[in-house]
Amino acid sequence: MCHNHEHSACCEEHSHNHSTDKKTIFRIIISILLLSSALFFNPASAIKTSIIIFAYLLAGGDILLKAIKNILSKDIFDENFLMSIATIGAVILGEYPEAAMVMILYQTGEFLQSQAVKKSKKSISELMNIRPDYANIENSDGTTKKVAPQEVKINDIVLVKAGEKIPLDGIITDGYAIIDTRALTGESVPTKVKEGDSVISGCINTNGLIKIKVTKSFKESTVSKILKLVEEAGERKTKTENFITKFAKYYTPIVVLLALLLTIIPPIFTGITLQNFQIWGYRALIFLVISCPCALVISIPLSFFAGIGAASKNGILIKGSSFIERLAHTNTIIFDKTGTLTKGVFEVVKVVPFNGIEKQNLIELAAKAEHYSNHPIALSLKQAYKNNETETESIFQIANMEEIAGKGIKAQIDNKIILVGNNELMTEYAISYKQSQEAGTIVHVARITDDEKLYLGYIVISDKLKEDTIPAINSIKKQVKELIMLTGDSTSTAENISKKTGITKFYAELLPSDKVTKVEEIMAKSTNKDSVIFVGDGINDAPVLTRADIGIAMGALGSDAAIEASDVVIMDDKLSKISTLLKISKKTMKIAKENIVFAIGVKIIFLVLGAIGVMTMWGAVFADVGVTLVAVLNALRILK
Numbered sequence: 001m002c003h004n005h006e007h008s009a010c011c012e013e014h015s016h017n018h019s020t021d022k023k024t025i026f027r028i029i030i031s032i033l034l035l036s037s038a039l040f041f042n043p044a045s046a047i048k049t050s051i052i053i054f055a056y057l058l059a060g061g062d063i064l065l066k067a068i069k070n071i072l073s074k075d076i077f078d079e080n081f082l083m084s085i086a087t088i089g090a091v092i093l094g095e096y097p098e099a100a101m102v103m104i105l106y107q108t109g110e111f112l113q114s115q116a117v118k119k120s121k122k123s124i125s126e127l128m129n130i131r132p133d134y135a136n137i138e139n140s141d142g143t144t145k146k147v148a149p150q151e152v153k154i155n156d157i158v159l160v161k162a163g164e165k166i167p168l169d170g171i172i173t174d175g176y177a178i179i180d181t182r183a184l185t186g187e188s189v190p191t192k193v194k195e196g197d198s199v200i201s202g203c204i205n206t207n208g209l210i211k212i213k214v215t216k217s218f219k220e221s222t223v224s225k226i227l228k229l230v231e232e233a234g235e236r237k238t239k240t241e242n243f244i245t246k247f248a249k250y251y252t253p254i255v256v257l258l259a260l261l262l263t264i265i266p267p268i269f270t271g272i273t274l275q276n277f278q279i280w281g282y283r284a285l286i287f288l289v290i291s292c293p294c295a296l297v298i299s300i301p302l303s304f305f306a307g308i309g310a311a312s313k314n315g316i317l318i319k320g321s322s323f324i325e326r327l328a329h330t331n332t333i334i335f336d337k338t339g340t341l342t343k344g345v346f347e348v349v350k351v352v353p354f355n356g357i358e359k360q361n362l363i364e365l366a367a368k369a370e371h372y373s374n375h376p377i378a379l380s381l382k383q384a385y386k387n388n389e390t391e392t393e394s395i396f397q398i399a400n401m402e403e404i405a406g407k408g409i410k411a412q413i414d415n416k417i418i419l420v421g422n423n424e425l426m427t428e429y430a431i432s433y434k435q436s437q438e439a440g441t442i443v444h445v446a447r448i449t450d451d452e453k454l455y456l457g458y459i460v461i462s463d464k465l466k467e468d469t470i471p472a473i474n475s476i477k478k479q480v481k482e483l484i485m486l487t488g489d490s491t492s493t494a495e496n497i498s499k500k501t502g503i504t505k506f507y508a509e510l511l512p513s514d515k516v517t518k519v520e521e522i523m524a525k526s527t528n529k530d531s532v533i534f535v536g537d538g539i540n541d542a543p544v545l546t547r548a549d550i551g552i553a554m555g556a557l558g559s560d561a562a563i564e565a566s567d568v569v570i571m572d573d574k575l576s577k578i579s580t581l582l583k584i585s586k587k588t589m590k591i592a593k594e595n596i597v598f599a600i601g602v603k604i605i606f607l608v609l610g611a612i613g614v615m616t617m618w619g620a621v622f623a624d625v626g627v628t629l630v631a632v633l634n635a636l637r638i639l640k
Contacts, residue, residue, distance in 0.1 A: 021111070021114075021115075024107065024110075024111050025111070027058055027059060027107065028059065028104060028107055028108055028111065030055075030058060031055045031056075031058045031059040031100065031103075031104050031107075032055075032104060034051050034052075034054060034055035034058070035051075035052060035055045035097065035100050035101065035104065037051060038051040038052050038055070038097070049096055052096040052097055052099075052100050053091075053096065053100075055100045055104070056087065056091070056096070056099050056100035056103055059100065059103040059104045059106075059107050060083070060084075060087060060103030060106070060107065063080050063083050063084060063103065063106070063107075064080075064084050066080040067080040067081045067083075067084040079292045079293075079294060081252075081256075082252065082255075082256070082288045082289070082291060082292055083102070083103070083106055083288075083289065083292070085256075085285075085288060086102065086285040086286075086288040086289045086617070087099040087102050087103055087285075089281060089282075089284075089285045090102065090282075090285055090617065093278055093281060093282055093285075095282070095617075098616075098617050098618065101618055102289065102617050102618065102620075102621050105618065105621040105622065105625065106621055106625075108625070109621065109624065109625030109628070109629075112625070112629060130165070130183045130184060130201075130202035130223050130226065130227070131202075131223060131227060132149050132165040132166070132167035132168075132201060132202070132223065133165075134146050134147065134148060134149065134167065135147055135148070135149045135151075135152050135158045135167035135168065136158055136159040136160070136161070136164075137151075137152055137156055137157070137158055137159075138156075138157040138158065138159055138211065144159055149167040149168055149201075149218040149221075150218045150219075152167065152168055152214055152217075152218065153214070153217070154214055154215065154216065154217060155213060155214060156213075156214045157173065157211055157212070157213055157214075158170070158211070158212050158214060159209065159210070159211055159212075160177075160205045160209070160210050160211075160212060161205065161209055162177075162205055162206065162207050162208060162209070163204070163205065163206070164204070164205055165201070165202060165203070165204050165205075166179070166199050166200065166201050166202065166203045166204070166205065166212065167201055167218070168201050168212070168214045168216060168217075168218055168221050169198070169199070169200045169201050169214070169215055169216040169220075169221045169222055170198070170199060170212040170213050170214045170215045170216070171196065171197070171198050171199075171212065171213050171215060172193055172194065172195050172196065172197050172198075172199060172210050172211065172212055172213075173195065173211045173212065173213045174195060174210065174211040175194075175195065175208055175209050175210035175211055176192075176193070176194045176195070176208055176210070177192075177193055177205045177206070177207060177208040177209075177210045178190045178191070178192055178193075178205075178206050178207055178208070179191050179193055179199065179203045179204060179205055179206065180203060180204040180206050181203045181572070183202060183203075183204070184200070184202050184203060184222075184226070184315060184571050184572075190206060191203075193210070198215075199212060200221070200222040200223070201218075201221040201222050201223035201224075202222060202223035202226065226317060226571075247293070247296065251291075251293055252291075252293070255287070255288065255291035255607075256288070258287065259284040259285070259287045259288045259291075260284070262280060262283060262284040262287055262611055263277065263280050263281045263284040264280075266280045267280055279613070282617075283610060283611055283612075283613055285617060286610040286615055286616065286617050286620045287607060287610045287611055289610075289617055289620040289621055289624065290603065290606045290607050290610050290615065290620045290623060290624060291603070291607060292624050293599075293603075294624065294628045295595070295598075295599035295603075295624075295627045295628040295630075295631040296595070296596065296599045296600070296631075298628060298631070298632060299595045299599070299628070299631035299632050299634070299635045300592055300595060300596065300635075301321075302632060302635045302636075303588055303591050303592040303595060303635040303638060304321035304324055304588060304592065305321070306588070306635055306636055306638040306639050307321070307324050307584055307585065307587075307588030307638050308321060308324070309638075309639060310584050310588075310638050310639050311580075311581060311584050313639075314577060314580050314581075314584070315570065315571045315572055315574075315577065316568065316569070316570050316571070316577055316580065316581050316584075317568065317569040317570075317571060318567075318568050318581075319566075319567050319568065319569075320567075323550055323567045323568060324584075324585045324588050324589070325585075325589060326531045326549055326550055327531065327533070327550060327568075327581060327582060327585035328582075328585040328586045328588070328589040329529055329530055329531050330479070330480050330530070330531045330532075330533055330550070330582060330585075331480060331481050331482065331526055331527075331530030331531060331532065332480065332481065332482045332483075332484065332522060332526060332530070332531075332532045332533070333476060333480050333482075333483050333484070333532075333533045333534075333535060333578070334484045334485075334486060334519060334522065334532065334533065334534045334535065334548070335483065335484070335485050335486070335503065335535050335536075336485075336486055336487070336515075336534070336535065336536040336537060336541050336544070337463075337485055337486070337487035337489065337494070337497060338376065338463060338487065338488075338489070338537070339376075339536075339537030339554070339555070340535055340536055340537050340554050340575070341465060341466065341469050341473075341485065341497060341501060341503075341575070342463040342464060342465055342466065342469075342497070343463065343464050343465070343466055344376055344463065344537065345376070345380075345463065345464070346376050346377055346379070346380035346441070346461045346462065346463050347380055347383070347384070347461065347462060348363070348380055348381065348383075348384035348459055348460070348461055349440060349460050349461065349462045350438065350440075350459070350460035351363055351457070351459050351460075352434070352436075352457050352458050352459070352460070353456065353457040354434065354455055354456060354457040355454055355455065355456060355457075357456050357457060362445055362456055362457050362459065363381065363384055363385050363459065364385055365413065365418055365420075365445055365447075365456065366381045366385075366420045366443065366445050366459060367381045367382045367384070367385035367386075368385075368398055368411070368413055368418075369398075369401070369409050369411040369413065369418045369419075369420045369445075370382060370409055370420060371398055371401070371411075372398075372401050373401075373403060373409060375403075376463075377441060377443060377461055378409070380461050381420075381443070381459065381461075384459075398411055398412070398413055399411075399412045399413075400412040404421065404425060404428075405511065405512070406424070406488060406511035406512065407421045407422055407424045407425040407428065408420050408421015408422055408425040408443070408444075409421060410425075416447050416448065416449050417447070417448035417449075418445070418446070418447055418448075419431065419444070419445070419446040419447075419448065420443060420444070420445050421443065421444060422442065422443070422444065422490070422509075423435075423442075423444070423490070423509075424509075425444070426444050426446060426455075429446070429448065429453065430453065431444070431446040431453055431455055432453075432455055433446070433455050433458070434455070434457075434458060436458055436460070436492075437492045438460050438492065439462070439492060439493060439496035440460045440461055440462040440463070440493055440496075441460070441461040441462070441463070441489050441490065441493055442458050442459075442460060442461075442490055442492075442493075443458060443459045443460075443461060444457075444458045445457055445458065445459070465497070465500060465501070466573065466575060468574055468575055468576050469501055469575055470500065470501060470502070471576065472574075472575035472576040472578065472579060473501050473502055473503060473575070474502065475576065475579040476578055476579050476582070477502070479579065479582045479583075479586075480582070482505065483503045483504075483505070484503065484505045484506065484507070484522065485497065485498065485501075485503045485505070485506040485507075486506070486507050486510055486515050486518060486519075486544075487506065487507075487508050487509075487510065488508075488509065488510050488511065488512075488515075489508060489509070490508060490509060491508040491509060493508070494506045494507075494508035495508075512543065512544075513543075515541070515543075515544045516543050516544050516547055519532070519534055519544055519547055519548055520547065523547075523548070523549065531549040531550055532548055532549045532550075533548060533549065533550045533551075533552060534547070534548035534550070534551050534552070535552045535554055535575075535578065536551070536552075536553060536554065537553070537554055537555060541553075541565075542564070542565035543565075545565040545566045545567075546565050550567050550568060551565060551566040551567050551568070552566060552567070552568045552569075552570060552578065552581075553565065553566035553568070553569045553570065554570050554573060554575065555570070555572060555573035568581065584638070587638055588638050591634055591635060591637060591638055592635075594634060595631045595634055595635060598627070598630070598631060598634070599627055599628075599631055602623070602627050603627070606620065606623045
C-alpha cells in the first residue's frame with residue numbers, strides 16, 4: 001500500500017529492493033509464528049500479552065514510526081496514521097490479537113501489492129529494453145575495445161556484431177546486416193542495411209558485422225531521447241490523477257472525523273456507558289481500517305503507466321499520461337498530406353514544354369535552378385535530370401539562387417532569371433502560364449530576360465499513397481467524427497488524394513503559416529472537451545504539431561524535430577498505429593474509471609457494514625487488500 005498520496009512518491013514507495021523484500025517476508029513470518037505460539041498460553045497470562053505485543057511491534061513498528069515522522073512533518077493524514085490509530089485503539093480496548101493480526105495482514109497486503117506493482121513496472125520497462133550496455137570502439141591499430149556508450153565520441157568507429165545492440169546513431173562505413181527494430185517501432189519485420197545507410201541506437205544486429213561512424217553523442221542519440229521521454233512521461237498528470245490526489249488529500253481527514261463522530265454520537269443516543277463507548281469505538285477503528293484509499297492511489301497512476309507501456313510496445317511514444325486523456329476524447333484528426341498520407345517520395349511523371357524548348361532542356365533548367373535545394377520536389381527534379389542525363393550535358397553557371405517560401409525557386413542561370421514554382425510564383429512575376437488540372441504537383445518553369453518574360457512549360461510530379469493509408473483511414477473513421485487534410489499542393493492534387501483516401505474535407509495551396517492558422521480555426525470551432533489532433537511527418541510541421549491539442553509525428557524515428565515538437569511520436573511510418581493509439585487511450589480511460597467506481601463503491605459498502613457492526617477488523621483489512629489487488633490487476637489488463 002502506498003504511504004503518500006502523491007503519484008510519484010507512490011511509485012517510489014513500491015520500488016523495494018530485493019533485500020527489503022526479504023526483510024519484510026521474514027518479519028511477517030516471525031510475527032505469525034509469535035502470534036500462533038501465544039495461543040498456547042493462558043488468556044490472562046502476562047507472557048501471552050507480551051508475545052502478542054512483540055508480534056504487533058515487529059509487524060507494524062515501521063508503520064508506527066512513519067506515522068510519528070509524518071505527524072512531526074505536519075503530513076498527518078495518510079494510511080500510516082489510519083492504521084496506527086486503529087491498531088493502538090484496539091490495544092487500548094484490550095483486543096491485542098486483533099491489533100497484531102491487523103498489522104500482519106496489512107504488511108502482507110502491502111507486500112503483495114508492491115510485488116504486483118513492481119512486476120507490472122518491470123514488464124512495462126522490458127517493453128522499452130533498448131538501452132545499450134556497451135560499445136565496441138575500433139582503435140587506430142585495428143584492435144577493438146569495449147567501453148560504455150557514454151565514452152564514445154562523434155566520428156569514432158564502433159563495431160556491432162551479430163546479436164548486439166547498436167549503441168549510438170551513425171552511418172555504416174563497412175558491412176551489411178539485417179537489423180531488428182522491434183523494440184523501437186513495434187514492427188517484427190527486420191530491416192536490411194548496408195554501407196552508407198544511417199542507423200539508430202537501440203536496434204539489434206541480427207547477423208553480420210558492421211562498422212558504424214558515430215554521428216551523435218550518446219546523450220543526443222535516439223535511444224537516450226526515447227528513454228528520457230518514457231521516464232518523464234509520468235510527470236504530466238491527467239485530470240483524473242489530479243482528482244485522485246485532491247480526493248485523497250481531503251478524504252483521509254474526513255474519514256478520521258467521521259470515525260471520531262461514530263465513537264461519540266451513537267452512545268449519546270443509546271446510553272453513555274463504558275460498554276457502549278467500547279462497541280462504537282471498535283466500530284470506528286474498523287471504519288478507519290476500511291477507509292484506506294490505497295486502491296485509488298495505486299491503481300489510477302498505474303493504469304496510465306500501463307497505457308504508456310502498451311503504446312510503447314506498439315512503437316508509439318506518448319510523452320505523458322495527460323495526453324492519454326486528451327486522445328481518448330478525440331473529435332477531429334487533421335492530416336498533413338506529404339510524408340503522412342503519402343510516401344513523400346516524388347517522381348516526375350510528365351513534362352509539358354512550351355515555346356519551342358525540348359523536354360530534356362526543360363527538366364535540365366528546372367534541376368539546375370533547384371541545384372542547392374533539398375526540398376522533396378527539388379530532389380525529384382534533380383533525380384529525373386540525372387536519369388535522363390546525356391554526354392552532351394549543357395554547362396550552366398548558377399548564381400543568386402533564392403528560395404521563396406511556399407512558392408518556389410528564383411535563380412540566375414547564364415545571366416537569365418529562371419523561375420521554378422507554383423501558380424503563385426508565376427502570378428507574382430506576371431508570367432502568362434498554362435493552367436493544369438492534372439493530378440499531382442504542378443511545377444511551372446519560366447525565363448525572364450531584359451527583353452521578355454517567357455513561359456517554358458510545366459512538369460507534373462506525383463507522390464504515391466502509403467500502402468496502409470486507405471485501410472488506416474477507414475479504421476480511424478470509425479473512432480472519430482471528422483477527418484481533415486491540409487496540403488500546400490494544388491486543389492486538383494488534393495482532390496485526387498481526397499477521392500482515394502475518403503478524407504472528404506481538405507484545404508489546399510497552404511503555406512506553412514496558413515496551416516497553423518487553419519488548425520487554430522478548426523480548434524476554435526471544437527468544444528473544450530473534444531481534442532483536435534494534427535498528424536504530420538515531424539520535420540516540416542513543427543509549428544502545427546505544437547499548436548494542436550495533440551501533435552502526432554509520423555515516421556519520426558531519429559528525428560530531433562519530431563521528438564521535440566510533438567506530444568506523441570509514432571516511431572515507424574505506419575498510419576494504422578493512430579487507430580491503435582486511440583484504442584489504447586480509450587481502454588486506459590475506461591479501466592481507470594472502472595477502478596474509481598469499483599474502489600469507491602466497495603469502500604462505501606464496507607464502511608457502512610463496519611459502522612453498523614457487521615464487519616470485523618480482520619475482515620476490514622482483507623477487504624482493503626482485496627480491493628487494491630483487484631484494481632491493480634484490472635489496471636494491468638491494458639498491457640494486453
